[in-house]
Amino acid sequence: MRKRRRQSREVPEALRLARRELDRWRGRQSGRKRLPREFWAKAVDLARVHGVNRTARTLGLEYVSLRQHLERAGAASLSPPVGPAFVELLPGRRTDPGLSCTIELEDGFVIVSRAKRTIQFPAQFMLVAAMNPCPCGYFGSNLRSCKCSPGQIAKYVAKVSGPLVDRIDIHIDVPAVAFSKLRSRAQQINSDSLRASVVAARARQTRRFGTGTVLTNAHMSHSQLEKSCKLDATSEMMLKEAMMELGLSARAHDKICKVARTIADLDTSDDIRAEHLAEAIGYRKFDRKL
Numbered sequence: 001m002r003k004r005r006r007q008s009r010e011v012p013e014a015l016r017l018a019r020r021e022l023d024r025w026r027g028r029q030s031g032r033k034r035l036p037r038e039f040w041a042k043a044v045d046l047a048r049v050h051g052v053n054r055t056a057r058t059l060g061l062e063y064v065s066l067r068q069h070l071e072r073a074g075a076a077s078l079s080p081p082v083g084p085a086f087v088e089l090l091p092g093r094r095t096d097p098g099l100s101c102t103i104e105l106e107d108g109f110v111i112v113s114r115a116k117r118t119i120q121f122p123a124q125f126m127l128v129a130a131m132n133p134c135p136c137g138y139f140g141s142n143l144r145s146c147k148c149s150p151g152q153i154a155k156y157v158a159k160v161s162g163p164l165v166d167r168i169d170i171h172i173d174v175p176a177v178a179f180s181k182l183r184s185r186a187q188q189i190n191s192d193s194l195r196a197s198v199v200a201a202r203a204r205q206t207r208r209f210g211t212g213t214v215l216t217n218a219h220m221s222h223s224q225l226e227k228s229c230k231l232d233a234t235s236e237m238m239l240k241e242a243m244m245e246l247g248l249s250a251r252a253h254d255k256i257c258k259v260a261r262t263i264a265d266l267d268t269s270d271d272i273r274a275e276h277l278a279e280a281i282g283y284r285k286f287d288r289k290l
């Protein structure tokens with residue numbers, strides 16, 4: 001019983017869901033039918049992440065067929081940029097001991113090392129990751145009480161790699177939405193108005209950077225940052241205090257300036273004001289825990 005539970009936990013969620021979907025499709029078919037093209041596309045995506053052997057085994061596909069589909073689709077996988085990548089429950093991630101994979105999040109490529117070969121692929125994507133505040137998920141909630149000890153919480157948070165968190169621009173708490181707010185008909189920001197302000201902020205950035213390779217504040221070089229993220233004396237002092245109090249790295253310093261620049265752009269302001277900087281510092285929540 002214990003062995004079976006361990007095995008099922010080791011099969012990644014995405015593979016299990018795909019297997020379930022494939023089983024449902026197989027259940028509906030009478031006789032032998034060719035697998036739909038969209039399912040092969042999904043299997044190829046999974047094979048890129050989990051390996052051909054494991055994906056073929058889990059999904060009950062022929063290894064050679066999956067390998068051929070992957071080779072055929074290979075070129076498309078190399079054309080950046082890729083959309084956002086969402087990682088759920090960050091502390092639960094485990095790495096394959098036989099595979100070393102270095103993702104240069106900021107430089108836009110991924111290095112995969114096996115025993116004898118190291119290959120570099122372009123990989124420009126936006127990483128969005130989520131985790132619970134503690135193992136039970138209710139630390140800091142006013143809906144239910146947390147059952148975890150401080151030691152358990154510290155151990156859980158420590159599973160997330162510090163250097164990875166340092167490379168993430170924005171860390172925020174997303175508290176549960178209260179029922180009254182969920183049902184409220186009060187005016188809220190809608191996607192259209194949000195989109196309009198993002199488009200306007202992007203236009204400001206285009207004017208700032210011209211036609212070079214840098215398109216957004218996130219990719220500014222250090223010299224561009226010095227030119228575009230000038231702070232007044234109050235903001236300068238606020239940033240200095242935050243750096244010392246939170247023990248922030250040089251990378252975190254640059255990220256705060258870039259995020260503050262974007263907040264100012266969204267506020268249609270040419271200057272980064274103290275409130276823009278304060279908001280950006282507030283988005284380094286994880287630095288307080290590590």
Ligand SMILES: [Zn+2]
Pocket residue numbers: 134135136137138139146147148
């Ligand atoms: Zn808890």
